[in-house]
Amino acid sequence: MVIVDFQRCGYCGGCVSLCPVGAIELVETRPVIDQTCMDCGLCLGACPLGALSLEGQEAERGRQGLALRRRYDVVVVGAGPAGSTAARRAAELGLSVLLLEKRQEIGSPVRCAEGVGHELLAPFIEPDERWISATVDKAQFTVMSGDKVETKRAEGGRGYVLERRVFDRVLAEKAVEAGAQLAVKTAARGLLIEDGVVRGVIVGGQSGVEVEASVVIGADGVESRVGMWAGLDTTLPQKDAMACAQFLLAGIDIDPTCCYYYISQELAPGGYAWVFPKGAGKANVGLGVQADMAARPALDYLTRFIEGQPHLAQGSPVTLVVGGVPVALPPARLVTDGCLLIGDAARQVDPLTGGGITNAMTAGQYAAEAAARAIEAGDTSAAKLAEYEERWAATLGRKMARNYRLKERFGPARRASRDFVRIFAVAAAGA
Numbered sequence: 001m002v003i004v005d006f007q008r009c010g011y012c013g014g015c016v017s018l019c020p021v022g023a024i025e026l027v028e029t030r031p032v033i034d035q036t037c038m039d040c041g042l043c044l045g046a047c048p049l050g051a052l053s054l055e056g057q058e059a060e061r062g063r064q065g066l067a068l069r070r071r072y073d074v075v076v077v078g079a080g081p082a083g084s085t086a087a088r089r090a091a092e093l094g095l096s097v098l099l100l101e102k103r104q105e106i107g108s109p110v111r112c113a114e115g116v117g118h119e120l121l122a123p124f125i126e127p128d129e130r131w132i133s134a135t136v137d138k139a140q141f142t143v144m145s146g147d148k149v150e151t152k153r154a155e156g157g158r159g160y161v162l163e164r165r166v167f168d169r170v171l172a173e174k175a176v177e178a179g180a181q182l183a184v185k186t187a188a189r190g191l192l193i194e195d196g197v198v199r200g201v202i203v204g205g206q207s208g209v210e211v212e213a214s215v216v217i218g219a220d221g222v223e224s225r226v227g228m229w230a231g232l233d234t235t236l237p238q239k240d241a242m243a244c245a246q247f248l249l250a251g252i253d254i255d256p257t258c259c260y261y262y263i264s265q266e267l268a269p270g271g272y273a274w275v276f277p278k279g280a281g282k283a284n285v286g287l288g289v290q291a292d293m294a295a296r297p298a299l300d301y302l303t304r305f306i307e308g309q310p311h312l313a314q315g316s317p318v319t320l321v322v323g324g325v326p327v328a329l330p331p332a333r334l335v336t337d338g339c340l341l342i343g344d345a346a347r348q349v350d351p352l353t354g355g356g357i358t359n360a361m362t363a364g365q366y367a368a369e370a371a372a373r374a375i376e377a378g379d380t381s382a383a384k385l386a387e388y389e390e391r392w393a394a395t396l397g398r399k400m401a402r403n404y405r406l407k408e409r410f411g412p413a414r415r416a417s418r419d420f421v422r423i424f425a426v427a428a429a430g431a
């Protein structure tokens with residue numbers, strides 16, 4: 001039987017074309033091999049990444065990607081907005097930096113509705129039409145409760161609906177321009193830990209390559225393992241996790257300069273639905289459901305929501321996006337000896353809106369600056385790296401904590417109230 005190393009597999013489908021008995025199928029992004037496989041091995045040579053081998057005959061798989069150094073000042077795990085911003089800042093500060101990304105294409109698949117405010121984004125990067133799908137200056141809030149429907153509109157302020165596939169890649173390129181080394185399709189598989197101190201990462205497949213670092217920054221998103229490996233408790237309570245589903249709908253008629261929000265416990269229990277324009281006749285149409293309140297999968301709520309809105313139902317889905325959003329308080333500790341967590345890995349998402357892009361970038365900057373000071377001082381202990389925690393807590397962390405308290409105070413049963421909608425509108429505007 002042919003074995004697939006999924007960490008290496010690039011889901012190109014080349015192997016399928018060579019199989020004489022049709023035993024291999026490319027199921028979305030995974031080749032699946034069934035029992036009719038004859039062990040002929042014809043598919044092995046067709047794999048550009050050496051991901052296939054015959055059971056019991058482990059073939060020479062070859063190197064994966066370009067050579068890494070044995071040691072860096074900083075290793076950043078994850079090239080999302082948090083990781084790329086941290087890597088860029090650390091490199092600007094003169095540190096040697098390795099930025100690891102497990103996916104072969106940065107920013108894909110997208111797990112985001114892609115809305116950001118201009119004021120929060122501008123300190124990090126000049127707006128560029130390559131990664132902006134729509135510029136918005138209005139927001140509409142519709143509250144639906146039973147037969148009652150109430151709509152409020154707010155104008156002013158500037159925001160963007162991004163094209164994250166391009167945006168995330170441009171952020172990573174900026175990190176490289178600043179001097180960081182980027183390695184794609186290179187996952188961190190664990191941490192090097194000595195006497196409780198994080199000393200680096202283990203990357204690659206089964207054999208694993210050890211890369212030492214003075215500081216490891218965990219920017220590995222909602223699915224973060226770095227925190228857990230480092231002994232930080234990042235487990236989310238079910239009530240603080242949102243299950244989200246979204247279609248990019250084409251062929252719809254909406255105001256391309258307005259973001260629409262729908263608050264309704266029937267449509268999206270514990271969460272809300274959104275329609276964010278993506279250019280002429282297109283929008284990200286999605287919703288999030290609080291995980292402990294979901295009687296059905298989020299995708300099911302989404303299709304019902306769209307079916308109930310004739311102006312959306314006339315469109316066709318072009319992509320399906322799914323994802324989990326942490327709407328929790330950050331863990332008690334974001335640092336340990338030699339390691340910091342940032343972005344979704346540190347649960348630094350707005351608990352009311354689920355927005356996390358610019359928070360992740362801010363945390364990336366703070367973490368890189370704290371790491372640089374710690375390395376310069378020759379002290380990368382948790383006590384020294386706590387500068388980052390303190391700076392976060394005194395700035396954006398304070399806002400997150402306030403919004404978490406408001407989320408708790410206005411439980412799902414109170415979300416149709418005018419007070420909540422006002423609070424939500426303020427949070428959606430990024431204040």
Ligand SMILES: Cc1cc2nc3c(=O)[nH]c(=O)nc-3n(C[C@H](O)[C@H](O)[C@H](O)COP(=O)(O)OP(=O)(O)OC[C@H]3O[C@@H](n4cnc5c(N)ncnc54)[C@H](O)[C@@H]3O)c2cc1C
Pocket residue numbers: 077078079080081082083100101102103106107111112113114115116186187188189219220221222223224225244245246286321322323324325342343344345349354355356357358360
């Ligand atoms: C449906 C949905 C809608 C959203 N809408 C919005 C919105 O409109 N506005 C907004 O501001 N926020 C939104 N968010 C949240 C936003 O997407 C995140 O907060 C943001 O992407 C966090 O950035 P990050 O860099 O921390 O994590 P990510 O963007 O998730 O990046 C983490 C990276 O780490 C990589 N990685 C993971 N593990 C490893 C490993 N072991 N080794 C190497 N690499 C690894 C991943 O492949 C990934 O590229 C939404 C989220 C969802 C799910």
